[in-house]
Amino acid sequence: MLNMHPQRQRAVNAILVVILLSILMSLSTNSPARIQSLQNLFAQALYPFQFGASWVTGTVTSGWEFVVDVRNVFQENQRLKVLVEKYTGIEHQLTEVRLANRRLRELLAFQEEAQFSVTPAQVIGRNPSSWFSTITIDRGSFHGIQVDMPVVNHQGLVGKVIQVSTYSSKVQLIISSESGTSGIVQRTRDNGVVIGLSIPVGYCRITRLPVGSEVELGDLIISSDLTGVFPRGLVIGRVVEVDIDYVTLERSALIKPEVDFERLEEVLVITNYERKLD
């Protein structure tokens, strides 16, 4: 063994650790499959703790919400009774319209798009660092989840699965600065590229819009299936700022996502979307 001065020994140890961690990071980003089993092993061992912590938090917060809700329940009840009466009338009208719509679709031989098969999942963790926008969900390969599956909720597009272990998976949100996909301005049908932003946090930007694009404030941006990652038509967000590059005349727009990422509790993983690129 080398007989080194303790100070030098410390420095050598530190350099070795840094080199090992750099190799680990490089493997994790460039060829994740090579360390998948190792990561999977740790993730499985830690899953009960993670699930337990999430369950306790969920129980406490829903208990608190219940207490708050009870306070307003009478007023809410009165208001809802009025709404139910109003909507009962509308429901009858809607049924008529729905039937008429179905008949017309059949007449036009309209091919309805296949319904997605979804797996509901609970958010059990979030990356605490502001640099990353990742959530952990309680569904993994055991439940049929695979890498690159789109994730949505009732508000719109949430992101895509980037890592899968047996009982949990990690989802990269569309607001992540590492995220990028194609999008469409719903009103004008212009195609662009939607990227997550590191600043301002929680927003996206649609770029590469055509020179003559007439994108406006408030326009709805939906997903496009051009890149093959997400199905067409999922709501991404609304335009809150339009920018013009006066050299290239290219337009881009800042998007505020429709999904409330700070209060994300349940999501749906689309399990039967066949990627175009595959």
Added chain:
Amino acid sequence: MLPFFLQFAGVLAAVLLQGSVLPVIVPWLPFNPALILLVFASFKTPRNRLLALALWAGLLQDVMYGEVLGLSMLGLYLGFMAVHEIKTEFVDHPFTACALRLIIAVLIQELTYAFFFYIRGATGLFAALQVNAGKSLLANLLLLGLAFLWLRFRNKKYLKGLMEEIS
């Protein structure tokens, strides 16, 4: 000093708190209780064990909540290597000593993240670093303040021991 096993279990609890509990209650602030725990541990824990604890905290963060395996480990390892070298003789109050160590650890961790994104070709990193480091410092100094309040009322003995260690 707490036994080895208890320190590791404490770090696990703190990481669970920061990834599965606090983001649900206060999603807008990146609280990092594991960092606070490591700062407290840094006064009495020997260097090698402190660095092992930092690596353990990083591993837990990366496996349970992170995107890149090794990144939090590297940030925490470098942060607490620097923290261990800090001489705190010139500060006479435990809060100031802890805050100083916390600031160093947070800044080194944020710089590690920024460097990682720089290598991956991200743009606008300086602005992102300003905002993220600012948020992280604010949140964790606030958490440190709350921890001190709690120690003052519930565990005066520990605070006294910490003061003796600093002086």
